[in-house]
Amino acid sequence: KQVFNRLEQNQYTLSPSLLLYISKAKNYVFEHYQENVSVNDIAKHLKLSEGYLQNIFRSATGMSLISFLNHYRIEIAKELIIHKSLTLQETAKQIGIADPSYMSRLFRKITGITYSQFFSQYANRIFYKKI
Numbered sequence: 001k002q003v004f005n006r007l008e009q010n011q012y013t014l015s016p017s018l019l020l021y022i023s024k025a026k027n028y029v030f031e032h033y034q035e036n037v038s039v040n041d042i043a044k045h046l047k048l049s050e051g052y053l054q055n056i057f058r059s060a061t062g063m064s065l066i067s068f069l070n071h072y073r074i075e076i077a078k079e080l081i082i083h084k085s086l087t088l089q090e091t092a093k094q095i096g097i098a099d100p101s102y103m104s105r106l107f108r109k110i111t112g113i114t115y116s117q118f119f120s121q122y123a124n125r126i127f128y129k130k131i
Contacts, residue, residue, distance in 0.1 A: 021046055025053060029069050033076065034096040039065050049126045059105065063114055074110045081115075082122045087117050 015044040024109075025097055028042050044067065057065045073095040080086045092103035107115045 018056050018060065021048065021053070022057060025057055025065060026068070029065075029072055032072050032096075033069060034094065036096060036098070037069060068108055071110060074107055077103070077107060077115075078118065079109070081119050085119070085122075090114075 024046055025042050028045055029037065032041075034045070039054060040050050043053045046053060054065060057063075057068070061068065065069070076095050077091045080091050086094065088104060089100045092098070092100045095103075097103040104115050107118070111118060
C-alpha cells in the first residue's frame with residue numbers, strides 16, 4: 001500500500017518513461033515471484049542497467065526492488081495461510097523461497113510476528129468458519 005501511495009504522489013513528477021519502467025518492473029515481480037528472481041533478471045528483461053533500475057525504483061517507491069519483491073511474497077504467503085493453511089515449507093516453496101528458515105526470518109521481519117503466530121491466528125478462524 002505504501003508503494004502505491006508513493007507512486008501516486010510521484011506520478012506527476014516522474015516522466016512517463018520512468019513510470020512505465022516502474023510499472024513493468026512491478027509486473028515482472030507479480031508474474032515471476034515464484035521463481036528465483038534477482039534485480040539483474042528484471043533489469044535484463046527491461047534492458048536497463050541494474051543500478052539504474054534500482055535507483056529509479058527506489059526514488060519512485062521509497063523501497064528497493066528486492067524489498068518490494070519480498071513484501072509481495074509475504075503478502076502472498078499470508079493469503080496462502082489464510083485460505084489454504086499451508087505449512088511453512090509449503091508456503092516457502094509456493095512463493096519462490098527455497099529455504100524455509102529464511103522465509104521464517106523474512107516473514108517476522110516484514111509482519112512483526114512469526115509465521116506460526118500468524119498461522120495460529122488464522123487457523124482458528126478457518127476452523128470456526130467450517131463449523
